[in-house]
Amino acid sequence: MIHRDIKPGNILVTPDGTVKLLDFGIAKLLEDETTAGEATELTRDGGRVLTPEYAAPEQLRGEAITTATDVYALGVLLYQLLGGRHPTSPSSGTSAEVVRATLETDAQVLSRAVTQALTDGAQVGDIASHRSTTTPGLRRLLQGDLDNICAKALRKLPHERYGTIAAFADDLRRHRAHEPVSARPDSLGYRTRKFVRRHRGAVATGALTVVAIVGGLVGMIWLRGRAGWTDRRGLATAVLLVLALIAVVTVVLTLGVNASQLWADSARAQEGKPPLGLLGAYFLFIGSVLYGSGYVLVAFLEGGLVRDLGWLTQQQLLDAIALGQFTPGPVLSTATFVGYVLAGVPGAVVATLGIFAPSFLFVAILNPVVPRLRGWPWTAAFLDAVNVSAIGLMVAVVAELAATTLTGWPAWVLAVGAAVAAVWWRVNPVWLVVGGAVLGGGVLGAGVVGGGGGPAKGEHK
Numbered sequence: 001m002i003h004r005d006i007k008p009g010n011i012l013v014t015p016d017g018t019v020k021l022l023d024f025g026i027a028k029l030l031e032d033e034t035t036a037g038e039a040t041e042l043t044r045d046g047g048r049v050l051t052p053e054y055a056a057p058e059q060l061r062g063e064a065i066t067t068a069t070d071v072y073a074l075g076v077l078l079y080q081l082l083g084g085r086h087p088t089s090p091s092s093g094t095s096a097e098v099v100r101a102t103l104e105t106d107a108q109v110l111s112r113a114v115t116q117a118l119t120d121g122a123q124v125g126d127i128a129s130h131r132s133t134t135t136p137g138l139r140r141l142l143q144g145d146l147d148n149i150c151a152k153a154l155r156k157l158p159h160e161r162y163g164t165i166a167a168f169a170d171d172l173r174r175h176r177a178h179e180p181v182s183a184r185p186d187s188l189g190y191r192t193r194k195f196v197r198r199h200r201g202a203v204a205t206g207a208l209t210v211v212a213i214v215g216g217l218v219g220m221i222w223l224r225g226r227a228g229w230t231d232r233r234g235l236a237t238a239v240l241l242v243l244a245l246i247a248v249v250t251v252v253l254t255l256g257v258n259a260s261q262l263w264a265d266s267a268r269a270q271e272g273k274p275p276l277g278l279l280g281a282y283f284l285f286i287g288s289v290l291y292g293s294g295y296v297l298v299a300f301l302e303g304g305l306v307r308d309l310g311w312l313t314q315q316q317l318l319d320a321i322a323l324g325q326f327t328p329g330p331v332l333s334t335a336t337f338v339g340y341v342l343a344g345v346p347g348a349v350v351a352t353l354g355i356f357a358p359s360f361l362f363v364a365i366l367n368p369v370v371p372r373l374r375g376w377p378w379t380a381a382f383l384d385a386v387n388v389s390a391i392g393l394m395v396a397v398v399a400e401l402a403a404t405t406l407t408g409w410p411a412w413v414l415a416v417g418a419a420v421a422a423v424w425w426r427v428n429p430v431w432l433v434v435g436g437a438v439l440g441g442g443v444l445g446a447g448v449v450g451g452g453g454g455p456a457k458g459e460h461k
Contacts, residue, residue: 002065006073007054052098053086057156060099068158071168075153075161078172079107082142083114084127087154107154111142145175148183200302209249212389213242219385224378238378274311274342276350282309283335283354290331290355297331301338311342328430332356410443 003010003021012020050059056072058065079087087107089098114127115135128138149171155161162168171181178197180190196203220238286300298321305312320341324334332352339351373379406412414436421427 002067003070003073004059004065005050005054006070006077007051008077011077052095052102053089055099055102056158057103058158060103066158067164068161071153071161071165072158074165074168075150078153079110079150082146082150083110084130085113087113087150103156106156107151110147110150111139114138114142145171145181145184149175149181152183200300206249209245212386213245215389215392216382216386217242219388220378220382223381223385233376235378237373237376238382241373241379241382274309274347276343276346279339279343279347280350280354283339283351284358286335287355287358290359297334301334305338305342312338316341410440414439 005023006021010021010023012022014020052060054073054076056065056069059069076087079085087110088105089101093101125135128135131138133141149168152171153161153168162171167182171183174181178194180186180194184190224235282304286297290297290300298317301312301317301320302314306314306317316338320334320337323337324330327333332355335351335355336348340348343350370383373383402415406415418432418436422429422432
C-alpha cells in the first residue's frame with residue numbers, strides 16, 4: 001500500500017512512543033512494494049489531493065507511483081527533523097514555488113544546510129540548541145552517513161531512491177548501530193572506521209597493549225643490545241614471553257568483539273532490568289582487558305552499555321564517571337555505580353566483582369613468576385621498557401584530557417596550582433580534589449569564565 005500523503009499532520013506519536021500513520025484517504029493498494037501504480041484523478045493537475053511540500057516529483061507530474069514515492073516523503077520528514085528546514089524550498093514559499101523547487105532543485109547537502117540562516121527568520125543556533133548541541137556539533141553529527149541517507153531518499157528519479165521502506169529503515173538502523181550503510185560507497189577504510197567505532201573499547205585496549213609490547217621490545221633490544229647477544233637462553237625466553245602476551249591479548253579481544261553482538265542481541269530480548277549474569281559477564285570482560293588507563297573504561301561503557309545494549313543513558317554514564325573521579329579507586333567506583341543504577345545492590349555487587357576479579361587473578365598467577373622473569377636480563381629489560389611505555393601512555397592520556405578540559409584561564413590556574421602542590425609540597429591527592437572542587441565552584445558561582453569556555457550566543461551547551 002502507498003500512502004501518498006505522508007506529512008507531520010498525518011503522523012501521531014502516542015505518549016508511550018508508538019508511531020501511528022493516519023489518513024489513508026488517497027492511499028493506493030499495490031500487489032507488492034515495487035509495482036508501479038497508474039496516476040489517478042486525485043494526483044493529476046486540476047484534481048489532485050496531496051501536500052506539495054511532501055509530494056515526490058513523479059506525483060507532481062502525474063506519473064506512475066511506487067513505494068519510492070512514500071520514500072521521498074519520508075526523506076523530506078527526516079531532513080526536516082534533523083536539519084530544521086525543507087530540503088528544497090523555504091517554508092514561506094507559495095505552492096507554485098514549492099512545486100517548482102521540488103521538480104527543478106536538488107536537495108542541499110544536509111550538513112551544509114544546517115549552517116545557513118533560514119528565510120523565515122529562524123536562527124542557525126536555535127536549530128542546533130533545539131537538538132541539544134551546538135551548530136558545529138550538529139554539522140559533525142550529520143556529516144557522512146546521514147548526508148548520504150537523506151540524499152538517496154530525495155533523488156528526483158524513483159529508481160535511484162530506496163526501493164522499499166524497509167531498506168530505508170534498515171540504513172537508519174545500521175547508522176545508529178555504527179554499521180556500514182548502503183547509501184554510501186563501500187571501501188576498506190569506511191568499513192574499518194565503522195568497526196573501530198563499534199568496538200572502541202576493544203580497539204583502544206588493543207592499541208594500548210600493542211604500544212606497550214612494542215615499547216617493551218624496543219627497550220629490551222636497546223638495553224641488552226649494548227651488552228651483547230651472548231645470553232641466547234634469556235633472549236629466547238623473552239621472545240616466548242612476548243609471543244604469549246600477543247596470543248593472550250588477541251584471543252581475549254577476539255572473544256570480546258564476537259561476544260559483544262551476542263550481548264546486544266540478548267539485551268534487546270530482555271525487558272526491564274538487565275539479567276545479573278549478562279551484567280557480570282560484561283564487566284568480567286572489561287576487567288580482563290582494561291589496561292593502561294581507567295579512561296579506557298569510558299569507551300567500553302559508552303560503546304557497550306549506552307549504544308549497543310541500551311541499558312544506560314548518556315547522562316547516567318557521565319554521572320558515573322563524575323562519581324569515580326572524586327572517590328578512591330575511580331574504575332571500581334564507576335563500575336559499582338553503574339551496576340547499582342542498572343540492577344540495584346545486586347547489580348553493584350556483580351559489577352564490582354566482575355571488574356575486580358580478573359586483575360586479582362592475574363596478580364595471583366603472575367606474582368610467583370615475575371621474580372623469576374626479573375632474574376633473566378632479557379626479560380627484566382623487557383619489563384622495565386613496558387613500565388616506561390605505560391608511563392608514556394599515562395602522559396598521553398593526561399595531555400588529551402588537558403586539551404579538552406583546560407579551556408579558560410581559571411582552569412589553567414587550578415591545574416598549575418594543583419601540580420605545584422602535588423610535586424613541591426606533596427599534598428595528598430584527596431585534598432587537591434576537594435580544594436579544586438571548592439575553588440572551581442567559587443569561580444563558577446562568581447560568574448568568572450575563561451576565554452572560549454562558554455557556549456556562543458544562540459547555542460546550547
